Amino acid sequence: MTNSLYETDYEQWLENQTIALREKKPDLLDWENLLELLEMGNPKDIVESNLVILIAHLLKLYVQTDAPDWMKLSWYRSIDEHRNRILKAKSKYKSISKFLPSAIESAYPDARKLAIKESKFADGRKVKLRDESEYPYSCPFSLSQILDDDWYPQ
Structure with missing residues (x-):
């Protein structure tokens, strides 16, 4: 049950795990997913680091309109990769959507x-x-x- 909650409602799963830890109820802990989460690190930090690169390359397309195609192609590829990473995290962790604007x-x-x-x-x-x-x-x-x-910026 807890594993499916981890997959379907991350926020609720996290709340349940927090309560189980606070109340010292190890039998209610989802050890496997907690361990994975701790090893992975904070998904918000991961999203933010991907945003830095994504936005930096969007900015370069936006400002450096005269860049050669081979340069732009590299930026497009990076944009696609980092967008995909963010979208995956967003679909896995429901709290990411609320966190994205900030x-x-x-x-x-x-960026x-x-x-x-x-x-x-x-x-x-x-x-x-370009000037700063x-x-x-x-x-x-x-x-x-x-x-x-x-x-993509034109």
Whole structure:
């Protein structure tokens, strides 16, 4: 029963496990999934680190419109990979949906910093080097755009 709750209602499962721990009732603990969770780490941290990379590459597409196709292709691939990771976590952990807006807000400054840093490695003869001020100070993308498999900045 507990295993199925872990799969179907993560928040409820987590609450049940918290109560069982607090009340020192080891027979009510889902040891296998608790161990997996502890080994995996906090899914919110994992989502946020994927958001940093995803948003950084969305920003590069948004700002560096004149980048060569081979560069953009690399960004598209990274966007797809990190979007997929976030969407998988979102489907596995129901709390991720509630966490995403604040995670985007938290991840954006690091994503902006990463996009700016990576843009400095660009060859100025092939790609116009951008000023930091060209990267928006707040996220220009909506949550639905960030998670939409078919959306990329034009």
